[in-house]
Every structure is written in C-alpha cells, then in structure tokens.
Amino acid sequence: MTPRILSIDDSKTIRLLLARLFRPFACELLEAANGEEGLAVATRENPDLIILDYNMPIMDGIAMLRKMREDPGLKRTPVIMLTADSGLQSLATVARLGVRDYVTKPFREEELLAKVGRIIPLISRTEP
Amino acid sequence: MTPASDKPDLHRIGESAFTEVLDTLLSFPSTIQESASDRPASAAPDEISSSVLLTGQRLSGSVNLQLPLAFVAHAVRLLTGLDGDAGNANELQNDAAGELANMVAGRVASQLAAEGYPCKLGTPSVSRGSRLTAKDQNDVAHGRTELICDGHWLALEIQCCYTAP
Secondary structure, three states, X not given: OXXXXXXXXXXXXXXXXXXXXXXXXXXXXXXEOOHHHHHHHHHHXXXXXXXXXXXXXXXXXXXXXXXXXXXXXXXXXXXXXEEOOOOHHHHHHHHHOOOOEEEEOOOOHHHHHHHHHOOOOOOEOOOO | OOOHHHOOOHHHHHHHHHHHHHHHHHOOOEEEEOOHHHOOXXXXXXXXXXXXXXXXXXXXXXXXXXXXXXXXXXXXXXXXOOOOOOOOOHHHHHHHHHHHHHHHXXXXXXXXXXXXXOXXXXXXXXXXXXXXXXXXXXXXXXXXXXXXXXXXXXXXXXXXXXXXX
C-alpha cells in the first residue's frame, strides 16, 4: 500500500517544496495549511506520517500535537516537526509531546528524506 | 536598560543567520558587503520587504528582510519547481519572502536565546515597494547586514529593544 504523508504548513512555498521533494517516490502527499485543517485531514485520512510546522496561525503545531495525543486514532501517528526556531525551549516542548523527529528550517532536502525514510519506506517510482 | 556590554552583537548574529539560511535552503553562496555606500539605487517597487516580530521577556524587536523581486522569483523556482515570474505568482513570491524571513528570524532567535534573551517568533508580514529604514531611537539596538547573493543585493535589519530583567 502506498504510504501517505500529510504536510501541514501555513507556507505554500514549503508545501510545494515538499510536493516536489516527494514526487519521485511512491507515496501520496496530503496537505493542510494550519493545525485545525491538519487535524481534520488526519482524522479523515489517517496518514502514515505527518510533517508538521511548529509556528502556524489558527492552530500551531504544538496545539495540534496535544489534540492528536488525546485522540486514540491519531496518538500513535508518527510526526516529524519542522521548526524555524532551533532553540532549546521549543525542542524540549516537542520532545515531551513524543514527536518522532524534528528538522530545523531551513533544511537540507537529503536530511528530511533520510528522516522520513526511517519512518516509512521511500521507494522510487522508477524502481520495478 | 541593560548595560551595552551585555547586549548581543546583532550585526554578527544577523550576518551568520542570513548567510546560513541562503546557503542551506538555496545553496547560494553570498558575499557580505561591509559598506552600504556601493548599493545600487534600485527602484523600491521591484523589492519585497518581509518582517517577523520577536517577543520575549527581556526584549522585543523584529527581523526585516529586503529582497529584490527577481531574487524571490528565482528562489520560488528553485524551491517549488514552479515559474516564480508567472503573472499569478505574486502570492507565492510573498509567501516565499515571508518564509525566508521566518527562517532567518528562527536562527536569530536561537542565537538570542543562547545569549540569554529567549523570544518567540510572530507570523511573517510582507509588503511591496517599501524600503527598509532603521529608526534612529536611543533605546533600540540595530544590526544591519547587506550582501550580494546570486548577483542580487539583499538586506537584513534586526531591531531590538531590551528591557531590564
């Protein structure tokens, strides 16, 4: 079954960047622009991995993570957090909420692919 | 007011944050311009300004970028694979300029936190056709960085107002 990744970021640039990054791989990319939308999509689609921005309007990444951890259907969904702030305070917060990994923006594309590949299989579309 | 010697070096922080973001995100090497006097008089309508507010217990301030539209369009093309010059690309250019400011502000905030001034980032705001100008106020510290990147002249201005602990 094709793995599904939900990208939640208020920046359209980042969502398009991730779409370009994962296009060569056999996976389906879902999108949302804030935590509230993301929670609705995650509940409906049950993705295999969520790539979640930390700082967003309406509902930020931390608030969405807290909601996910209270939801039996989502509490085990792996999350990679994207954050522009690599300060210890924000990293400690996301660690407490059980994120699988984090990536500081800006990131090297190969770094994010490696971290995603440790959680879900990333198989090239050109492979047999 | 906090003694001057205790205050972070905003120029050094900005220079490091700006060059790291450009190198990591776009693989663009950049050259720091030590003097602003050589700056070409490009028309402000061809530029985008993006800002992120910094808010903490010991400081309030902002990180402001000034970017030529042509640079932002090129960055959009590299990041998303889409045509950053297309007629309907304004929204995407604004978003990319805001995200660049967000990333630079994130690096700046990390460094400020390491020097005892933790702060949170606001949501980026973007405007077109305005030029960054430093407000000459006694209680506001400034750090300005100008650099050449991929043939474009870019500017970063950090402003911080410190409060006593």
